[in-house]
Amino acid sequence: MADTSVFKDEHVWEGEGTSRIPFWAYTDEAIYKKELDRLFYQGHWSYVGLEAEVPNNGDFKRTVIGERSVVMNRDFDGVINVVENVCAHRGMQFCRERHGNKKELVCPYHQWNYSLKGDLQGVPFRRGVKQDGKVNGGMPKEFKTEDHGLTKLKVATRGGVVFASFDHDVEAFEDYIGPEILSYFDRLFNGRKLSILGYNRQRIPGNWKLMQENIKDPYHPGLLHTWFVTYGLWRADNKSELKMDQHFRHAAMISTRGTAGAKAEVTQGITSFKENMEIQDKRLIDIVPEAWWDGPTAVMLTIFPSVIFQQQVNSVSTRHIQPNGHGSFDFVWTHFGFEDDTPEMTQRRLIQANLFGPAGFVSADDGEVIELSQNGFEQKPSHRAVAELGGYECENTDHMVTETLIRGMYNYWRKVMGI
């Protein structure tokens, strides 16, 4: 008799390849903890921020890798450091401000103080306290401050972007990204100084992988995001390419906005397409090509596991994935511009930001479908999703009509997770 139970004790990936993704990959707490260990804390680089967020010596920003709170700072040598926000003494998460400027890091509990690089500088009462001619207490004489620094992370900076890893044996950042994806990274972060436009923060009740998958999925934008379709910002017949690194973990969705009218074959039969939709305030789609684009009007980079880099016409942002439990993650958007932007370009980027973020014309609905997908998974974890558009393989393509990037990500995920 076939086993029809919805909740199974053993998780076995059924079938060949990665075109059928089990729902338990999104619902199992033990798998999630393993992901934190293997994907966020070992062998991978995670996004922590932009150098422009800590422009001055002593500036710091508190952020997170996986679920581990870390502090990125610029020390008095001008060097970027990332240290874990856990005091070496009693484990207190000592840094509560989210940003600021400090000369040193001090845990308020017992005043253990650390340099911005994370070295313990001193502890109160180390030599004890003199009372009535004798010395009481103090640390044992073999106590060495150098044994009790903060956990220091390996740091990589490139083009003004800061990545860090708890794993000091992780491969070089450039090797981690791989040459092809790196070329798109460098296209966006080409050395110009960045200027921060601001943040958006949302908590999405879905598994963190769903956000990576959402931006590896060119099937949905022309269907879910009616807004995109009508203005030709996204169409299934846009000139486009999908590229991955050699491990299939990172990807680039590269597309060039078509010049053809919206009324064409690819919009026939799409019920979400609104033929008569006319924008009232044209500034929402006042797109001005920039020299650095070098062709594509949109390049969406998914850097596994922690971040998405967005260029959608004139709107550029980083989107930081901060998981908290198997069924929820915080999604933090940092919109930015470039130092040579004219005031008009800055204003244009700000207006186009209406398309993105938790209220965005073409992003709010991504959060919604992720939440509702998670609901579906929780309902029957023994079932599976189908990702078979374009076949079963993991391959680069010169079109958008495929789910190859999702299959690619799970190909990598299965290897690293041993599932």
Next chain:
Amino acid sequence: MMTDSQTYMDIVKLNGEYAAAVDAAAWEIWVDFFVEDCEYKIQPRENFERGFPLSTLALLSKNMLKDRIYGIHETLYHDPYYQRHVVGMPVVREVNGDFILAEANYAVFRTKLNGDSTVFNVGRYLDRLTREDGVLKFVSRICIYDSEMIPNSLIYPI
């Protein structure tokens, strides 16, 4: 600064009617609380206080407000929800002829079908008001919200 009681009551009335309209999802009425050349923004307190210009939503004309309404009706897929506003008494910062600068605290509760009523967004309105044919309207309404994490998405104006 003295505010005459009629002006104060007019602001209270406007805030009350505004809340009633957005809670009833009467978006066409919502648009008419604004002058043509208006601004409506929803901005995290963090950005506001740090001087970052980014808003979660930044609509810079009555036409852009209409574009948002069109999006809500026609293009923005979302899980339906009710919202309920509780708006505090206004603080009037400046009255200069027909021009008024005012603030008010607000709390918005969200209720999804089959769901609990939860705190959705909490903050304060920063308002610039003027009279148009004697009727008080918004030149700008900036919603500066404390709420650190938007619970997934924000579809409707607040």
